Amino acid sequence: MTESTILSTWARQVVRLGPACALDTADGPVGYADLAARVAGYEARLTTGGSPAPPVLLMSADPVEVIAAMLGCMAAGRTFAPVSVATPAAVLAGILDALRPGTAVVDAAHVDVLRDVLHDVRHAATAAAPVETLCPQDVVSGDASADRWADATVADHGYVCFTSGTTGRPKGIRGSLRAVRHFVDWERAEFGVGTGTRVSQLTSPGFDAFLRDAFVPLCAGGTVCVPPGATPPVGDGLARWLAAARVEIAHCVPTVFRTLRAARDVADRLPALRAVLLAGEPLHAADVAWWRGSFGDRAALVNLYGPSETTMTKFFRRTTADDAHARPVPVGRPLPGVSFRVLGAGGIGEIEIETPFPLPGYLGDEPGGFDADGRRFRTGDLGRVRADGELEVLGRRDGLVKVNGVRVELGEVEGALRLHEDVRDVVAAAVEHEEGTVLAAYHVGDAAEADLRAHARRLLTPAAVPTVFVPMAEIPRTLNGKADRRRLPRPGAGPVSGSAPRDGLERDIMAIWAELLGLAAIGRDDDFVRLGGDSLATARLLDRLRTRHGVEIPLRTFLSAPTVAGLAATVTALRATVAVGSVSAGNEAAAPGEPAGRTPSEGAAESAPSGSEPVPAVVAAGEGGR
Incomplete structure (x- = not known):
């Protein structure tokens, strides 16, 4: 019997479900058949006569096109490497030099940036084999080949994700699609992901966790729920989107998850939510305590762990009441077929993971923590095994x-x-x-x-x-x-500008900034971005002001004066506008076609600025590896 692949498993859902919703986006639903037509278009453009065909760089802000291009690469037998459109030019140059792609699928808005970097790189491979740039808008949807894909035997050419390296150059981690399917099969079975299950997509395509967000629901006949905007919603905005999208299974990093604590009555507003799976950074006992105080046992909070080198998650734990007091919160037990050892005397040592499938290693065969057989990886994380056999991760042994x-x-x-x-x-x-x-x-x-x-x-x-x-x-x-x-001293010994707040509102805004940025003091004329405020921190700030002061501040309004003084003036002006609007709504009939009491700020909220990752993204939005 032929072993199922990500491509064949998804294709069977296309045959079975046809027009059913595969992705729910701000631009409307995308059906399984519609997605298959896009995949056919990419397959036609990416299929080459050469063997092996060079990798494909994916650089698009549209998750629909990224997923379609990934599946198109699988069908065409090409390795794919997704990167964020916010990748700085110097980092992108290192990625291109390491990957040496033959084709780059790139948004029209970013194609000139990519071409400039390609021109500057000038390495021998680029000179000998120029990179073809392919814009999604130039890919013509084709006739869906779902029946053929469902039965096809396609070699696993895998993918590459990039992380920072000790030399200052991006390090390419080669991933196995067979390993992705191992995780997908586990999550589908463990959490009952099936036809119609709605799963969040809160990860940047530049991180391997994007594969989890996309293919867990798509291989199960479920729906990928994509939020609007360039970065993940946070705080009350995240709660509103999860409710509106009727998300049942949510994936994110703990940093994004923690922002839900600013939302009111979050458990009552999310009746469909039945599990939140967290990965990418440590989960804190306080996170578990808040979750259990809000949701009790109604919805699972799951702690995940696994380096990108072994392909996403390799350990999981459904948190319990005891974890509200744990230091640290355990990462639990390995997935089926995975084993581990703690290398060292005294009960604490480096964690080594063994997988049931070969680990491809690093791009260019760069040395790392892989064993000679290619199935074990020394993570560089320190850990210990608890008396109940579950693993605790205690931090890094390197930088x-x-x-x-x-x-x-x-x-x-x-x-x-x-x-x-x-x-x-x-x-x-x-x-x-x-x-x-x-x-x-x-x-x-x-x-x-x-x-x-x-x-x-x-x-x-x-x-x-x-x-x-x-x-x-x-x-x-x-x-x-x-x-x-x-x-080293705690950062934030004093404000940059040294200017003191003029009233209680400015003092309150300064306190919010200090908390979000980890600074001891803020000046009223300090610039939020200059102090280190990234896109997720900006989204958190605007969300905090919404819940605390009842105003909806458009992103471009904040960025026009990103200081405490400027923000306080904006809050004051919006409060006055809301007050006038309320009086007008009570005394006058609404104009034809306009709802009574609508203020200029309503409907004007925008997503956090692009150009930052998980974040906090966070991060980036973002996750990536451990």
């Missing part, structure tokens, strides 16, 4: 940290900052605070913060740009000369 669900090499951050001519010494550190992890850069030299932040943005992915820059007279060192991160 790799997770910031808003995204893997960041501290050495890469430090290396990029050292390239600035006015930096004499620097050390990067991940600092924990209530809202999550803040990436801080402690630097010695004469570099101005604005210049250093701009420099970092040119060379690093959004998640790797420090939130806080702390000037130091010198970096504290251990006796052997290494940076002593334990002696």
Whole structure:
């Protein structure tokens, strides 16, 4: 019997369901048959006579086109590598040099950026074999070949996802679609994902968790629910979208999940929600305590763990009441067919994972933690086994940290900052605070913060740009000369501008900023973005103001004056508008075609700015690996 693949399993659902909703998007539903027609169009454009065909770079902001292109690559026998459209040019150049794609599926809005980077790279492979750029709008939908795909035997050419590397260049992790199917089959069975099940898609295509969000529902005959906007909704906005989309199974990073705590009556508003699966960064006991206080046993909160090198999740735990007091919250037991060891004396050591399928390793056969047989991987994470046999993850044994669900090499951050001519010494550190992890850069030299932040943005992915820059007279060192991160001061010793708040509203906004950004003090004239506010932090801020002050602030209005003073003025003006609108609605009839009491701010809310990942994205929106 031929082994099922992601492509064949999905194709059987196309044959069975036809026009049923495969993806629910802001632009309307996309049926299984409609998606199959797009896949046929990509297959026709991506099929080549050469063997092996070069990889395909996917760089689109539209999840529908990304999923269709992925399936088209599977049908055409091509390896695919999705990246975020917000990838900085310097990082994209490293990806192109490592991947050496033959084709790039790229949005029309980003094709010139890609071509400029390709021109600048000028490596030998590009000169010998130019990269074909293919815009989704130029792909003509074809006749669905679902019956043929359902029975086809297609070699697993896999995929590549990129993460930061210790050399400052992107590291390509080769993934197996067979391993993706192993996870998909497990989640479908474990959580009863079937025909019509509605599953969230809150992950950027640049992270391998996007494959989970897409193919768990599509291989089960369910629906992928795609939120509007460039970044995931947060806070009350996330609660509203989950309710409106009738999401039953939600996937996200804990950083995004925590924003739900700002929403009122969240359990009552989400009657369809039956499980939230969290991965990408540690789950805290306080998260479990809040969840159980709101949902009790009605909906499962699941802690997941697994590095990208072994393909997404390899451990899971349905959290219990005991986890509300656990330090740390366990990641549980391995998936079927997966085993693990903790290497080290005294009960604590490095976690090694063994999978039931071969692990392809890194692009270009870069050395790493893989064994000679290609089935075991040393994660670099420290852990221990509890008395009940479940695994606890205790942190990293190297300089790799997770910031808003995204893997960041501290050495890469430090290396990029050292390239600035006015930096004499620097050390990067991940600092924990209530809202999550803040990436801080402690630097010695004469570099101005604005210049250093701009420099970092040119060379690093959004998640790797420090939130806080702390000037130091010198970096504290251990006796052997290494940076002593334990002696680094807490970031945020004082505001940038030093200007004090003028009233209670400004003090309240400053307090919100300090909490979101992990800073000890804020000035009324400080710029939110210059202080490190990324797209998810911006979304959190606007959501917090909505719930606390009852105003809906359009994104472009905030970005026109992203200071405490400017924001306070906006809040005051919107409050006055709402008050006038309420009086007018009570005294005058609404104009023809307009609802009474509508204010200029209603319907004007926009998504968080693009250009930042999970975030916090978060992150990016985002997840990625551990």
